[in-house]
Amino acid sequence: MNLSRKLGLFLGPILFFVFSNLPTVLVSKMGDIVIAIALWMVVWWITEAVSISVTALLPLILFPLLEIMPIADVGANYGSPIVFLFFGGFVMALALEKVNLHRRIALNIIKITGTTPNKVVLGFMIATASLSMWISNTASTVVMLPIAMSVIGLLINDADGFTKKDRNFALSVMLGIAFSANAGGIATVIGTPPNSVMIGLLENEYNIEISFLKWMLIGVPFSITMIAISYLVLVKWMFPNKQLKFAASKEVIDSELKKLGPMSGKEKMVLIIFSVTVFLWIFRTLINKIFPDLGLTDTIISMLAAVSLFAIPYNLKKNDFLITWGDTHKLAWGILILFGGGLALAKGMSVSGIVDLVASTIAASEISILFTAALLIFLMLFMTELMSNVALVAVLAPVVAGIAIGLEIPILYLLIPVTIASSCAFMLPMATPPNAIVFASGYIKVHQMARAGIILNLIAVALLVLMFQFVIPMLF
Secondary structure (H helix, E strand, O other): OOHHHHHHHHHHHHHHHHHOOOOOOOOOHHHHHHHHHHHHHHHHHHHOOOOHHHHOOHHHHHHHHOOOOOHHHHHHHHOOHHHHHHHHHHHHHHHHHHOOHHHHHHHHHHHHHOOOHHHHHHHHHHHHHHHHOOOOHHHHHHHHHHHHHHHHHHHHOOOOOOOHHHHHHHHHHHHHHHHHHHHHHHHOOOOOHHHHHHHHHHHHHHOOOOOHHHHHHHHHHHHHHHHHHHHHHHHHHHOOOOOOOOOOHHHHHHHHHHHHOOOOHHHHHHHHHHHHHHHHHHHHHHHHHHOOOOOOOHHHHHHHHHHHHHHOEEEOOOOEEOOOHHHHHHOOHHHHHHHHHHHHHHHHHHHOOHHHHHHHHHHHOOOOHHHHHHHHHHHHHHHOOOOOHHHHHHHHHHHHHHHHHHOOOOHHHHHHHHHHHOOOOOOOOOOOHHHHHHHOOOOOOHHHHHHHHHHHHHHHHHHHHHHHHHHHHHHO
């Protein structure tokens, strides 16, 4: 265990003890205890003294013991519909990965975009983002990395060796994969956990629902814009590879597709279930209007897909199903617990009066709404370079909601751009798993990632401020 983790292990409980026994009251007796618990959780989340999922279980112990909420009320947050929406998404991602459909989709996208150097970079970025909309950004990066390494290997072994242009191409491909994995997840509700934490908070605390399609109307254009800007920054500005030529990349892609062989029956069945699920998510509102007694929700659709993947047999005689419960050892159970912990903490902040205090304090100030929004977006984006974005949203989303109430603007206007900002960490290897995975390839130095990343971070801040000011008021 490194020094920061050792310090964090003890500092978290110490801060909890100090803040829960202050001689003066900051918010209220209950509010001060919730702040103390939040500080403990934040310290453990930042230092990762213990698993971030284990940290998320603290409200389940401390809230009932310290009379913040009964255990039944706390536990309800860990079984929230949004948790099961993500569970269904995880199961669907497992099925895509098990039958190798995600790899086939990625390779075909790269083949379609072309095999000149810049088109190869674009192909990798589009393929990674497309996967990241539906499976975890970590999984999408892991899928793309070996394919990218094969293509880069062609340049290392060609007649002129590994030139500066070759290095620039390698950098563009690797950073392109990481950046598009981060941005691609923003496009859908299940693409990245912070989206679901925010939507869960809105449903639990404010009875505000954002449908799968409604989120895509915001997420997809932003995601496409960030990926396009990332592409231009990488290949036209930071790491140009003018006059670089290699034809063999087409052979690599064809060879990888040949290894997969023709589409199997299982792949076709998973593709049908996946397509039907996405169709239902997108047209749920319309379907409910046509059949008003149906009452479809995004969570019901997600769970229907999950159960179908477990229950529909591929070969009943051989007892062969698309996926089995044994496959779920790969499922990110910890993230589901993290959702619950975040929602429980948000509930604690609400019932203890912290959110109301934030709202009334902001309402009493003369602060500019636009400046406040820009500052919150900036802080969230740069803080997420150092801390888990899910944990960060879990802690700050209720506070941001309180600020929106204080500013007398709809909660969604502020909460959506601030939440999206948490997925825009392009600067440091430790900021997101995709950044760390491509950094481990050995083709990228920290200063190179930081140089490109800080530009994209600042562009993301500007885009999100514009979204706050003009786009979200049009949609909501």
